[in-house]
Amino acid sequence: MAQSFNVTDPATGDVIQKVTYDSEEDIKQALKRGHEAFKEWSRVNAHERSRLLKKWSQKIQENKQDIAEVMTRENGKPLKESLGEVDYATSYIDWYAEEAKRVYGRTIPANTESKRIIVTKQPVGLVAAITPWNFPAAMMTRKAAPALAAGCTFVVKPAVETPLTTIRFIELAHESGIPEDVVQCVNQRGSVAGDIFTDSEYVRKITFTGSTPVGKSLIKNSADTVKHVTMELGGHAPLIVAEDANIDYAVRQAIATKFRNAGQTCVCANRLIVHESIVDEFSQKFASEVSKLKVGNGLEEGTDIGPIINKKGYDKIVEQVEDALDKGAEALVGNKYEVNDDKGSYFVYPTVLKNVDEGMSIMHEETFGPIAPIISYKQVEEAIEIANNTPFGLAAYFFTNDYRKGTFLSENLDYGIVGWNDGGPSAAHAPFGGMKESGLGREGGLEGIEPYLETKYLSIGGF
Incomplete structure (x- = not known):
C-alpha cells in the first residue's frame, strides 16, 4: 500500500x-x-x-x-x-x-x-x-x-x-x-x-x-x-548602516528584508551592523516600527508575520534568542511566543535584540525567523570584518549616501548579491547566487x- x-x-x-x-x-x-x-x-x-x-x-x-x-x-x-x-x-x-x-x-x-x-x-x-x-x-x-x-x-x-x-x-x-x-x-x-x-x-x-x-x-x-x-x-546576510545613512529609510528597508516570510528566507538580514554614533537612534526607531507588525494567520487581513513552518524551526529560534539574552543582549521588543504543540502551531513575535556581540550563536548561525540582532561598529573596516566573518556569502546590504564608502563596501563584501540602499535586490533579470559556502x-x-x-x-x- x-x-x-x-x-x-x-x-x-x-x-x-x-x-x-x-x-x-x-x-x-x-x-x-x-x-x-x-x-x-x-x-x-x-x-x-x-x-x-x-x-x-x-x-x-x-x-x-x-x-x-x-x-x-x-x-x-x-x-x-x-x-x-x-x-x-x-x-x-x-x-x-x-x-x-x-x-x-x-x-x-x-x-x-x-x-x-x-x-x-x-x-x-x-x-x-x-x-x-x-x-x-x-x-x-x-x-x-x-x-x-x-x-x-x-x-x-x-x-x-x-x-x-x-x-x-x-x-x-x-x-x-x-x-x-x-x-x-x-x-x-x-x-x-x-x-x-x-x-x-x-x-x-x-x-x-x-x-x-x-x-x-x-x-x-x-x-x-x-x-x-x-x-x-544557506545565507547569513549582514545589513550595515553607516553613520551618514538616512536612518528612517534604512529602518523601513531593514524591516522589509528582515521580516518577509517571518524572516524565513535565505537572503533576509540576519545581522544588523550599525555605526556606534547612530546605533541608539536606529535601534529605537527600528524597534518602534517592528512593534507595529501584526502576527497571525496569513489569511487574516493585515497580517504581517505568519507562523514558523515547524517545531524544528521554532526550537532553533528560541535557542538563539535565549543564548543571546543569557550572554547580555537586551530585547527591545518581542521575545514573545504563541505555541500549540498539540496542533503543531508556532508563532514567534518579531524580536529586536540590542547589545549583541560576536560570542552569541545568532551572529554565526542562520536564524530563519523574525529575530533582528543589532551590533555596533566604529570603523567601516570593522563592519566589513564582522560581515565577512562567516562561511556564507549569499546576500548583504548596506546603507550609506557616501559614494566612496559605498564603493568600498561593495568591493569588499564577499557576497554574491549586494543591496546598496536597497533591501530587495532580487529580480528575474538579475543573476542570483552566492559566494563561498x-x-x-x-x-x-x-x-x-x-x-x-x-x-x-x-x-x-x-x-
Whole structure:
C-alpha cells in the first residue's frame, strides 16, 4: 500500500490535504520518461518553447488568487506575500520565455583558410530539481523556466511541507500545452529523492535550493556521474548602516528584508551592523516600527508575520534568542511566543535584540525567523570584518549616501548579491547566487540559462 503524508496549515495545524509518496520505482520511471521526452523537446524550436512558456505564465496569473491562498495555507506566509510570490514566479517564466530565443552561438575566425570554426549551444538533458518550502512557487519557476527554455526536460521534487503549490503549477504547465513528460513533479522525502536523482544515469543536471549541508551531499553524490550542479544554499546576510545613512529609510528597508516570510528566507538580514554614533537612534526607531507588525494567520487581513513552518524551526529560534539574552543582549521588543504543540502551531513575535556581540550563536548561525540582532561598529573596516566573518556569502546590504564608502563596501563584501540602499535586490533579470559556502552557479538574468546549456565546438576542414 502506498504511503502518504499530510500537508498541514502551520497557522492552525489543520490537515489541508493528504499526498501520496511516489515510490522509488515511480521516481525512476519519471526520470526515464523525462529522459526519453528530451529527444523530442530538445528539437522543438525556441519560438515554440517561448510561446508555451508565455501561455504557462498566463495560466498561472489567471489562477493567481487561488494559488496564493493555497500557498498561504501550506506555507503560512501572509496572503499579500503569497500574491507577490506568484508575480515573482511568473516573472521568471516571462523572462526565460524571451531568453529561449536568445541562445546564440558564434563563428570564430580560423587560423587557416581551409577551416571553419563554429560554436553552438545545446541543452544539457534531463534536469532534476529539489526546491524549498519557503518559496514554493518562485524557487520552482526559477529553475524550470530556464531549463524548459533551453530545451531541457525537468523533474521537480518540492518540499513535503509545501507540495501543493508546485503540483498546481505543474498541472497548469500541462494545461498550457507543455507535454506531461517534459515537466513532472514527484513527491518524496528529500534524502530519498536526492539519492535517486544523483544515482540516475538519466539525470544530467541537479539544481537545488536549501541548506548547505544537503547541498554538499548532493555535490559529492553527483560526482560519480559528473552531473552539472547549481546550488543556492544557506545565507547569513549582514545589513550595515553607516553613520551618514538616512536612518528612517534604512529602518523601513531593514524591516522589509528582515521580516518577509517571518524572516524565513535565505537572503533576509540576519545581522544588523550599525555605526556606534547612530546605533541608539536606529535601534529605537527600528524597534518602534517592528512593534507595529501584526502576527497571525496569513489569511487574516493585515497580517504581517505568519507562523514558523515547524517545531524544528521554532526550537532553533528560541535557542538563539535565549543564548543571546543569557550572554547580555537586551530585547527591545518581542521575545514573545504563541505555541500549540498539540496542533503543531508556532508563532514567534518579531524580536529586536540590542547589545549583541560576536560570542552569541545568532551572529554565526542562520536564524530563519523574525529575530533582528543589532551590533555596533566604529570603523567601516570593522563592519566589513564582522560581515565577512562567516562561511556564507549569499546576500548583504548596506546603507550609506557616501559614494566612496559605498564603493568600498561593495568591493569588499564577499557576497554574491549586494543591496546598496536597497533591501530587495532580487529580480528575474538579475543573476542570483552566492559566494563561498552559499552555492555554485547563478539563477536569473542572462547567466541563469547558461547552466542548462552545453557548449559544442565544431571545426570544419577541407575548404
